Structures are given as structure tokens and as C-alpha cells.
Amino acid sequence: MSVDEPRRTHFNKEDVRLAATCVASGLLLAVMTGPAGNPESPLEAARLSLFTGHVWGFLLFGIVVAVISVFRRKVRNGEWQSSRAVPRRSMKAYFGDFLASMSTSWWVAFFALAVLLALAIADFTGPYVPGKLSFVQLFTQLHDTRTYGYIGFLWWIINSIRLRRSVHARHGVLPGFMKTPVFRILASAFGGFIFAFCADPWLPERFSFSYFKFGGGSTTAFLSHLPTWLWTACGLLLGVRAVLGERNKTVHANRLRARQFAVSSNTSIALYGIGLFAAFEAPKFLSPFWQEAIFQQIGIFCFLAIGLNIVVGFAGLLDLGYVAFYAIGAYVNAYFSGALPIQPPFILNPFLSIPVAILVAMTAGVLLGLPTLRLRGDYLAIVTLGFGEIVYVLANNLQNLTGGAGGSGVIGNFSINVPLVHLSLNGQALGQDLDFYYLLLAFMIPILILFTSLNNSKVGRSWAAIREDEVAAASLGINGLKYKVMAFAIGASTSGVAGVLSSVKQGILFPSNFALQVSITVLVLVIFGGMGSITGVLIGSAVIGWLLQFLLFHSFIDYQDADKYMYIGALLILTMIFRPQGIWPAKRRAREFHDAEIGLGTADAVGEPAEGPLA
């Protein structure tokens, strides 16, 4: 075999193992989304998921992932050559003829592929159909307009990939107009529109074709439904970005090489402006369900995630008892509202109990952090885990102090009553969800500005130094303990503020609102979004918050709310394995992870402190 020829090796043990892992993951997903079991017949649930029509989509998914990953592995190891790696001349030899031979039959083949993939996706995301476990029911479920949306979408993607390939192979296959920026942007927007067709969770009428109409002001018609246009706008933006990105390719490459990632200030101001505008305007168009979710499920979680980001992202510590401070804030507010069995010396408006909550949560954070942070950083994780559990146990059992598991009394309103401003926000009243949302924004925006500038200040640089190399930081006179405790206390007090805000909305506090799961959920928001990147954390919170609500609509068989933690746990592992820096990483943090993997620095403050392990 000569060296120039692409070497075609056989599949070795590693490939088989990889493929088996992928297929097994598909099957595991089938069990995860399958029916719930019971302890009397433990294997029945697995049997119902694996030996019925339920499994096909997942099996197909596993096989597709297996093929793709084995292919990528082969290409990465240099055993196979992808079309991109093949030199130009030989690629023409390879693919030119291949594409030239591609006739109608290939289009049909691609269409069949798209249909298969679309059926798989439709099967995953399909709504609850009683008795889905038989083939007839499976096909009934798949026979709705959503599935056709998926088919169209995938066909479009596959064909654009094919077209892309052919452009690489032979210039001029594409008609000239298809290469113009305008066409590409429009095509991208159309892609977003089609995606809205697939992914929109809200429309019960979608199962009939009558839903493609302007509904005369009805918000349930596809074309007058806001998410449709939001998705279209997303596609538009992606198209613009792709076109601009191509234009600036060399500029970007140079920036990457020089490790300068600065966006020009005009652009960033414009982006912040757009974000702010969207944050203010978009919620007004949402359905009542989402208006409630956007405060309680997404807004509060954004708030919590920004605070935890200080601890996990900036300081590189792990805090698993974050919800404890949230509970402390909520119960401080309840105490000063007179909602607890013990009466306060004076009743405070929730606005005024916020400083108290900050103080209490911060004190608790310092008291917990000071002894623990002197030791190895990973002790903090388990101590906070314990602390979270203790606060939960105490809230549950101290009947005379918190009202116990039965809940507290009703918490007071947010109210301002000065000349010109009259405001009263009552958590129990209906239709005030948006007011709470705007109140949250009013707290969030200053905090965002504060934390961003904190990260760019001396404090932020000290955090980065401690993360990257604690000994070196100590040799420069940075007091590691001080900055770690500071981060921990800032995170705690943010959580306390979130506790006050959310407690007013909840009205009555139940200890079950402060279980450990909340800490883990907030952790996954930070990790998935990108630790250390405030934008990333916000995006992560919005995406995951939306996803968890979405799961309630597109519920799998026997989906219960507690099942979401299963997906959250799996997401944590997968993020750590495949993309530890998150989907929207902070550039510096991503570089730290990369450097740590090749043996430079640590990327976290979890190891032994600079003063020695047990100083």
C-alpha cells in the first residue's frame, strides 16, 4: 500500500466499542423516555420500552450517532480521509463524478433519509398518546403536520449539505443567484420559519391544516403566533451572521491567532440594546402560561444562575448548597412580613427586607466559607451539600420557627407608596406575572452591570489568577482565602435576594421549594451556558428553563416533573465530557480548560490552597 493512497483500515476494537456505546445510549434514552415502572416488577418498564414500537426511533438515533462518531473517529485518527481533508484535485476525482452521477434517484434517496430522521425526531418529541406502545398508535402519532415539518426541515438541511459539497467540488453547480447574500439570508430565515413549524410547543390546533392561517387576531393561529416569527428572526440572524462571518473570515482568523476576542464597542452596545429591548417587549406577547413561567421558572433561575456563576465561574469553586441561601432570603422575608409563627419586632416591606436578607445570607456564607475554604476546595462542595440539606431539614422540622412542612403564613406585598409612585405587587393576585418580571429586571440589570465590572476589576483578575495557578497568585501577594470567601459570600447574597423576590410571588413558603434539586438545577444552568460567561449563563438559563417547560407539553409517556432531574444529570455529565466550557463560553475560561488539559495551570480553585493543604 503506498503512502499517498487513503488507507482503508478495518474496524478495530475501539470502533466497535464506540459504536456499541452509541447504540446503547440510544437504548438507554428509550428506557429513560419510556413508561414508568414499579417495584413489584422492576424489569417491566424496561421491557415495555425496549420491546415495543417505542424503541425504533431511539435505535435509529443510536445507529446514526454511532455511524457519525465512528466516521469522525476514523477521520481524526487519520485512518480515513474526509472530503475536506482530501486535496482539491483528488476530491474532484472522487466527488466530481459522484455528484455528476447524482440524479433524481439521489434526491429521492435523500428524501427517504429525511423521512426516516424526521420520523425519529417526531417520535422523540411527540405528545403523549395513550397506548403509544403499539405500532398502530405509533403511526397515528406520527401522522400529524408536525412530522411533515420535520421532514421538510431535514430534507432542506440534507440538500443544502449536498449543495455545499457540490460547490466545493465543481464551481458553478449552484445557480449564481443562490450564492448572493440576500438569498442566503432569506433561505436561513425560511429555515427558522420551518423550525417554528416543528418546534412550537404551544398550539393544540396544529394537528389540522386549518392552522396555517391568520387567525383573525387569535393568538393560536400559526401565522399570528409570536414564536413563529421569533424563530424566523432567529434564522434570519443566523443567515446574516453566516454571511458576515464569511466576509470577515480573514479578520476573524487573525483575531483568533492573536487571541484577541474583542467585539467592537458599537456592536456590543447595539447587541445589549437589542437584548434589553427584547427582554422588555417580548414577554408582552406571550401566552399567560409562559408569562408565569418567565418569572418563576426562567427569571428567578437566571438570577440564581448569575449568582452561582460568581462562585463556580469566576472563583472556580463548587457550591452545591446554593439553595440554602435562597431559602434563607425567603424565610427572612417571611419573618419580617409576620408570616412565620414567631412575630418580628416590626413588619417590613419586602423591599426593605432585601438588605436584611443580603446581610443574613452573606453572614451565613462567610461563616460557612471561612473554615471550609482554608482547606481543599472540594471540601466546600460537600460542606455546602450538607448545609443545604440542614437548612431543608430545619425548615421542615422547626414547626415553631418556619411553620414546618405545612408551609408558612401569607407573605406581604411589594409596595411603594410615595408621591407619584404607587405600586403594590401581590403574589396571590392573578395577572401580575409580568409586573413581577419587570421588578426582577429592575433588580437584575444593575446586578449584571455590577458583576460584569467586578469581573473586569482587580477582584475579577484576582479570581482569574487564583483559578489559573493559586501558588503563583499567592506569590504575587493575592490572598486566596479572602477572594474565595468574597466570591462565596457574593454568590450567597445574590441567592438571598432571589429568595426574597421569589417568596413574595410564591406567597406561602413550603420547605419542599428549597430541596437540593434546586441547587443542582441552577448548577446545570451555569455549567451548560458556560461558566464564567454572564451572557452564556443567561442563555443557558433561558434555554434550559424553556426546555424544562417544553418537556411538560411534549411529555413523554408517564413523564413526571421529577424526571427532569434525570435529564439534568445526564446533561451535566455530557457537558463535562464533551464541552466543559459550556455552549457560550467565556473566552478566558475556555482557554483555561484547554491549558489545564495540556498541563498548564488548574482552571479551578478546587485543589489544595497555596498555603498548603491543611494550613
Add this chain to the structure above:
Amino acid sequence: MSSYIAAGLFAGLIYSMVALGYTLVYGVLRLINFAHSEVLMSGGFAGYFFLHYFMKSNNEPTGTRVLLLIGALVASGAAGAVVAMLVERFAYRPLRRRNAPKLTYLISAIGASYFLLNFAGKEFGRNPISPPSPISATLQWNILGTQVSLFDVVLLIVTLVLFFGVNVLVNKSKVGRSIRAVAQDQETATLMGVNVNSTIAATFAIGGFMGGIAGLFVGMSSVVDYNMGFTPALLAFTAAVLGGIGNIRGAMVGGVVLGICMYVPIYWIGQPYYEPVIGFSILVLVLLVKPTGLFGESLGRSA
């Protein structure tokens, strides 16, 4: 009072079995294995299923009972070992291969713990179940003014045998030697021909075996449910720190001391649910006063 000490002692034995898993993993990888609580849970479920299928009635003859107990012990230990090895294989090894920073291990382990916890909740239901017990509840002896049941005696014997076994395994056998070698210096151990991956897997398996058996005892003394591992595992970690994390004898003694220290205050408070509160206070106290624990930290260093 003496009955509280006895209760603490026997609860402490369970903690020490779980603590061993933390200690071994910590000694080898310098990491807290957050997924260890789910090892305990899986052991509890495996034991429950074994007894559910094989124990037909509550009045089996003594010989059958002994066989059932041994079978349940093996089943839960094996389940614990398998789950621990799976966690190692899927949550730790991909990161180790990439030489990832430590924070990622902790997060991945928390993810594994949450995944297993709720997966079990989905597959086996979320209601607590009381497993049938092959150990007679009526046999009790009065020793020094305390009621000691057969369950406690079995627990004591099993713990002692297992600890003796693990001690021999780690200090005398070939696997044990490679575990100690990896704990001291991974790179050098590799150079000496030790297969680091399989040694780490063996470490997880040993700890998982003990954790699974502890899960069986937790299940038989209270209930089996998807959430059963959390509190015992947290307390067991406290026990491991108390005895000196990374130290096998420390885990044993730490568990017992922790159990007694936790149950004696309850004698005065009278509220059993403050158990974790007391245990946690002990953890913070130990970290404040003597973070190296009673016996110092070592695995292969001096032990």
C-alpha cells in the same frame, strides 16, 4: 443512654462501610465521589429485588434464611460494585483520559449521582418500600441493659469480616499493592507496569461492594427508595473525614465514633430527625479543629 450508644455504634458500622468507598476513591484519585450515595441506593434495590423474588414467606426455616441473607448480601454487593464501576467508566474515565481539571470531575460525578437517583426513581417508582428481612426481628438479647437484636449482631459480623477482608486485600494482595502504588504516584506506578485504569476500576469496585452491602442494611433497617442513599452517604463522608480521609482504619473507626457522637445528643434532644444536623455540625467542627482527622490521611503512605 446505653441504648443510644448501642444504636450509634450499629448505625456507625453502616457509615463506616460507606465511608470506605469514599476513602479508597479519595486515596487513589484525590476526589470526592459524589455518586457514592447511588451505589448505596443500588445495593438497597438489588437486595430488595433478591429478597422479593426468593423469599416466599416470613417463616422460612433457619437454613433458608441464612442462604437468603448471604444471597442478598452478594446481590447487593455486586450491584454496588457494578454501579460504582459504571460511574467510573462513564463519568470519570473520559475526563481522566483528557487530563481534565478537578472541578469537571466533581460536576460530572454530581451529574451521575442525579442521573442514577432519578433513573431509579423512574424505573422502580418513587414510593418507599419495606423489603422483607430474612433476619428474625424477635430474637433479642439484653446485654448491659441494652436490647441487641439479631440484626445488629449480623451487621457487626458482616462489617468486621468485610473490613478484615478489605484490609487483607489492600495490604497483602497484588491488587492491593497496585492500588497503593497508584495512590502514591500514578505516573511511577504506570512505569512499574501497573495498569492504572483497571486498578482504579478495582478501587471503585471494592468501595462499591461495601457500599452496596451497606445499602442492603440501610434498606432492611428502614426503607428502600430512590432517595435512600443521600443522608447516609453525607454522614459517611463525615465519618471518612473524621477518621482521616484516605485511611482505611480511619474509615472504620470514624464511622463508629460518628455514630456514637450523633446518637448520644439525640438522647437529650429527643428528636431523631436532627441526626443529619448533628452529623453536619461534627463535619464542620472536624474541618475547623483537625482537618486531617483522627488517624491522618494516608493510603499506601503509612498504612
